[in-house]
Amino acid sequence: MNFGAINNVYFVGVGGIGMSALARYFVANGKQVGGYDKTPTEITRSLEELGISIHFEDDISCVPSLFLNPEDTLVVYTPAIPKEHTEFSYFKDQNFKVLKRSAVLGEITKQTVCLAVAGTHGKTTTTSILGHLMNECHVPVTAFLGGISENYNSNLILNGTEVTVVEADEFDRSFLTLSPDLACITSMDADHLDIYGSAEELVKSFKDFSEGIKPHGKLFIKNGLPLKGITYGVEDDSDYSAQNIKIDNGSYVFDVKTPQGLHKDFRFSLPGRHNLSNAIIAIAMAAEYGCSYQDLAKALETYRGVKRRFTYQIKTDDFVFIDDYAHHPEEINAVHQAVREMYPNQKVLAIFQPHLFSRTKDFADAFAESLSKFDELMLLDIYPARELPIDGVTSEWLLSKVNNSNKKLVRKTEIIQEIRKSEAQIVLTIGAGDIGEEVKHIKEAFYVKN
Structure with a gap:
């Protein structure tokens, strides 16, 4: 596809990590860029600072008029968008150039x-x-x-x-x-x-x-x-x-x-x-x-890492707070190995938000085994992302499988008060859902200026 002939690029799901990188790329290449996403995040805010027009309501009337010309607009979508999405359906029905994110990446490379x-x-x-x-x-x-x-x-x-x-x-x-x-x-x-x-x-x-x-x-x-x-x-x-x-x-x-x-x-x-x-x-x-x-x-x-990949949020002699994106049992095992290697004699509290009902169901026993390794566990509700609930698949069900006497279900609003009750010197937040949005609140609550 000849991207040079396109002036406008519209993203359905612009706040996704892969989608937002493409949005930045097209801005850098002189395109007018806009998009929809479900909720505001740090990523969408950073995109808006680049001049990208973003709205958070699935309504074609919210789309700026310059993106409504099928001859001059490329529409990029993420597979995480539901099939019944109104804007996505409109662009397909009106014969816009509609490409999946991966196809655009393939063309660029x-x-x-x-x-x-x-x-x-x-x-x-x-x-x-x-x-x-x-x-x-x-x-x-x-x-x-x-x-x-x-x-x-x-x-x-x-x-x-x-x-x-x-x-x-x-x-x-x-x-x-x-x-x-x-x-x-x-x-x-x-x-x-x-x-x-x-x-x-x-x-x-x-x-x-x-x-x-x-x-x-x-x-x-x-x-x-x-x-x-x-x-x-x-x-x-x-x-x-x-x-x-x-x-x-x-x-x-x-x-x-x-x-x-x-x-x-x-x-x-x-x-x-x-x-x-x-x-x-x-x-x-x-x-x-x-x-x-x-x-x-x-x-x-000089490499410093990726945000939410074993990212130190607080690192003092008395208290360490680490955030990680791990959402698969093997990834949780890797986080556990890393924290034990760095802090072999410290108590470790893991706060985990399961991601997807299907993944929780498919790997429940493996999740239970990996989560049992921490000294203390707090489990949040399952983050659904693109899925509808599956009967019987809940965080309470997963927690029942965990072999750890120091475990509990918590709501996001209870995280900070529950950490205060813990004796753990190392606190981990783990998961690929919206638990990342809680990190700044935890950091603010426990950060002590030197």
Whole structure:
């Protein structure tokens, strides 16, 4: 599609993390951008500051007139939008150019060298590390991130158009629109079973993604996955791996083993072996593109993380508050591993908001096992997102499966008073729903100025 012939871009679901990165991209390219979303958020507020017109009522009369010309407007939608959405239906019925977010991303990356990061876990952090490394190594790169980078306070890095770094999302098979030059797969654990129906179908989709890599492209895979490619891992025999790992002043210091030899003294400040694994694959892909290991080591040391990915909100000698987006049992296990490694003798309170009724139902036992590992657990109601309730699937039902004597159901309005009752020195908020909106309130309640 020729985006140059389009002056206006309208987003149905503009506040989504992937959608908002595209909105920023089109603003930077001189387009008039507007959109709808369900509720105001920090993301929508930041978009409005860029001059993007946003409204929060599903009503075509709220759409500014300049976006109502089908000859001059591209409509981009997220698959999370319900089929009966009024505005979405109008644009389809009136023969507008209507494209799914992933299709637009696929079109943008076609004329570039594309580096794509796929996987059920780890892709957002890996993509943001890779985008940062490429940017710091002065590669002319545009990076579309699935989270807000702490380094750039944005989900878009815009420093040229020769290379694109993208998060390849398996939800709704969106990543099959991409044809990357370099791609990695971080994990293929069962997820999105409401879309795929079975773990086997999910794995098949990842295989289909790998077959879409350009003929002379390269596939990197986490060691142990049932695919052929360049392997990576942590303290193992992978083609690329982290070796000689030490913890120094809250950071990992390690060497990188590569097919060409050992490169020493990399420093990385994100806790957790899963994040160290993400750093290794980002280094590997950037090196395969052509960045020097000396430059990559300097760049990695300046990486500060992604908001809501093990983000320290408060960090004092007496109290630590960390926020994380984890919404799958394996992601919760990774958070638990990281917090225990950094704070081995401290009591840990986890406040978890389950995301989707279907995911809670599909992985209830695994959720219960992962949540049982914390010293104390508070469980919020399930965040429905795009779903209707499923009979019998509730937070109370999930909590009954958790093997932890120090557990309770709480409402969002009760979180702060319940934290005050706890003796835990480490507090975690976990989940992909609107629990992130509570973080600022918790931080305000417990932050003590030095």
